[in-house]
Amino acid sequence: xxxxxxxxxxxxxxxxxxxxxxxxxxxxxxxxxxxxxxxxxxxxxxxxxxxxxxxxxxxxxxxxxxxxxxxxxxxxxxxxxxxxxxxxxxxxxxxxxxxxxxxxxxxxxxxxxxxxxxxxxxxxxxxxxxxxxxxxxxxxxxxxxxxxxxxxxxxxxxxxxxxxxxxxxxxxxxxxxxxxxxxxxxxxxxxxxxxxxxxxxxxxxxxxxxxxxxxxxxxxxxxxxxxxxxxxxxxxxxxxxxxxxxxxxxxxxxxxxxxxxxxxxxxxxxxxxxxxxxxxxxxxxxxxxxxxxxxxxxxxxxxxxxxxxxxxxxxxxxxxxxxxxxxxxxxxxxxxxxxxxxx
Numbered sequence: 001x002x003x004x005x006x007x008x009x010x011x012x013x014x015x016x017x018x019x020x021x022x023x024x025x026x027x028x029x030x031x032x033x034x035x036x037x038x039x040x041x042x043x044x045x046x047x048x049x050x051x052x053x054x055x056x057x058x059x060x061x062x063x064x065x066x067x068x069x070x071x072x073x074x075x076x077x078x079x080x081x082x083x084x085x086x087x088x089x090x091x092x093x094x095x096x097x098x099x100x101x102x103x104x105x106x107x108x109x110x111x112x113x114x115x116x117x118x119x120x121x122x123x124x125x126x127x128x129x130x131x132x133x134x135x136x137x138x139x140x141x142x143x144x145x146x147x148x149x150x151x152x153x154x155x156x157x158x159x160x161x162x163x164x165x166x167x168x169x170x171x172x173x174x175x176x177x178x179x180x181x182x183x184x185x186x187x188x189x190x191x192x193x194x195x196x197x198x199x200x201x202x203x204x205x206x207x208x209x210x211x212x213x214x215x216x217x218x219x220x221x222x223x224x225x226x227x228x229x230x231x232x233x234x235x236x237x238x239x240x241x242x243x244x245x246x247x248x249x250x251x252x253x254x255x256x257x258x259x260x261x262x263x264x265x266x267x268x269x270x271x272x273x274x275x276x277x278x279x280x281x282x283x284x285x286x287x288x289x290x291x292x293x294x295x296x297x298x299x300x301x302x303x304x305x306x307x308x309x310x311x312x313x314x315x316x317x318x319x320x321x322x323x324x325x326x327x328x329x330x331x332x333x334x335x336x337x338x339x340x341x342x343x
């Protein structure tokens with residue numbers, strides 16, 4: 001039994017239930033509630049699988065070519081020999097994605113998870129550069145990214161959880177949004193998820209599988225009370241920690257998480273609710289989640305946002321569907337564990 005399973009109240013276990021008919025509205029952390037909806041997708045089939053070694057070689061070629069183009073700013077010859085391979089490798093990766101029907105398979109995989117669990121579900125368009133330019137502090141300009149309106153509130157509210165950061169080297173890639181209720185507690189949650197195909201690496205050596213997927217997720221839960229502050233529990237390098245961080249009695253917890261109160265209207269006094277919320281039991285849960293998912297947290301008054309990622313080395317759709325369902329439920333249960341200890 002995992003730490004998360006041990007960290008629940010005895011009475012809560014009796015709240016397990018089979019999926020009932022979906023409600024007409026679903027809780028949403030940004031809009032309060034949204035109508036129940038579930039996009040449907042047909043099985044696109046397997047597509048043409050490209051050998052993992054071929055894809056890995058093309059990815060490596062692309063990375064080296066991009067590096068060569070960057071070096072070309074100071075040594076023009078490097079750019080001359082890098083542009084061609086960069087264009088060819090990028091085109092090949094696009095062709096591989098089309099042949100394998102990767103985008104359609106991902107959408108169908110998410111749809112099957114939502115259908116099995118009885119959750120609302122919608123897909124999200126990837127971000128794109130807009131025609132709007134924004135002046136930076138150094139006087140230069142950059143194009144602003146345009147986000148799908150479905151996910152734009154998340155980028156506005158918890159941007160730190162969406163971008164790459166220490167502990168999560170890749171940004172949160174959102175391809176789908178789920179609204180649902182936990183199996184064990186029957187409490188509402190919002191979850192944004194996406195996946196990136198993975199080749200090789202430590203997980204491949206450990207499992208013996210050459211191809212896998214890294215799932216990135218951000219989930220939100222509503223507390224029954226407003227703790228009155230906005231705080232971040234992020235992993236940060238030890239060199240960035242300082243004495244102004246909020247400290248708990250757990251050395252292990254303090255070593256992993258940089259705790260900062262970003263909305264602190266009453267100074268030290270307003271930090272007390274956060275310290276009371278971070279009970280030893282909750283700290284144990286968060287440490288466990290860090291080791292399993294590199295989980296990081298933002299507490300925004302009465303809403304808890306929790307983000308992390310997990311790599312699954314398999315390209316079997318059924319295995320990925322089962323694993324994704326487990327991952328989502330783990331995040332939901334984790335958020336509920338936070339809710340239990342916070343209240």
